[in-house]
Amino acid sequence: MPEIDFISSVHKKTKRNYLxxxxxxxxxKAANVAKKFDFDYWDGDRKVGYGGFYYDGRWKSVACALRDHYHLKSGDKVLDVGCGKGFLLYDLMMAVPGIEIYGIDISRxxxxxxxxxxxxxxxxxxxECLPFEDNTFDLVISITTLHNLYCFxxxxxxKEIERVGKKNKYIVVESYRNEEEKVNLLYWQLTCECFCTPDEWRWWFEKTGYSGDYSFIYFE
Structure with missing residues (x-):
């Protein structure tokens, strides 16, 4: 269960004024609107979400890194838990012709x-209730989604990600290493429910039997 980073370069491209x-x-009020995960969160005002979530190709490098690291090939099945509008899955489909992609998200x-x-x-x-059989996917990914869940x-x-994945899994969650990053995270986030240090996240991984890879993003 190694820590490996494919995401920081994308995360750090966004400029943030925390105050x-x-x-x-x-x-x-912003959080109440954002947690509906409807138009306002994705394509409404920046104050309550992304301010317009449109494809711009920023996930291409991540897709290629995932392809190379996990040796993805035609016929492999990949699931994205918290796929949003499917931009990363699209770039994976372009990077690995013939790959089978699946995505699930709470947002209709x-x-x-x-x-x-x-x-x-x-x-x-x-x-927390994935509609797939055990050991279905060659790779399961979840990018900046799981910290939006309550602990239970x-x-x-x-456990569900572990169940449906054959071997390879990769998740990314928001975290903090010091009080400054903790404050920045609290200031910036709109939908988080789990605020954990890296050690606390690793405790969760061990507790649930999660055997995949992971990385953290920080609000520096």
């Missing part, structure tokens, strides 16, 4: 507004 995040608009809006090429392979659902559902979700 403005909590002064320009009531944070509690994201699924119905997903990239056209991958929309048929996505479905609405929850991470986080435990179920990690």
């Amino acid at each position: 403005e995040r909590v002064t320009e608009y009531p944070k509690a 809006y994201a699924i119905t507004h997903a990239k056209e090429e991958v929309q048929p392979f996505l479905q609405e659902g929850r991470a 559902n986080l435990e179920k979700a990690l």
Whole structure:
């Protein structure tokens, strides 16, 4: 269960004003809107979400890194838990011709507004109850999703990812290493329910029997 980073380069491209995040608009109100995971969260005002979640190719490098590290090939099955609009799955499909992609997300809006090429392979659902048989996927990924779950559902979700994956899994969660990063995370986040240090996340992985790879993103 090694720590390996494919994500930081993408995460660090976004410029963030943490103080403005909590002064320009009531944070509690923003969080209440964001947690509906509807239009406002994805394509509404930046104060309550992404401010427009559109494909721009930023996940291509991540898709290629996943392909190379996990030796993905035609016919392999990949599941993205918390796939959003399916941008990473699209880039994986482009990077590995013939790959079988599957995505699941809690947001009906994201699924119905997903990239056209991958929309048929996505479905609405929850991470803690994956509608797939044991050992179905050659790779299961979950990028910046699981920290949005309450502890009791986080435990179920990690066990579900372990259950449906044959061997390779890779998850990314938000974390903090010091008080400054903790404050920045609290200021910036809109949907988080689990606020864990790296050691606490590793405790969760061990507790649930998660055997895959992982990485953390920090708000520096």
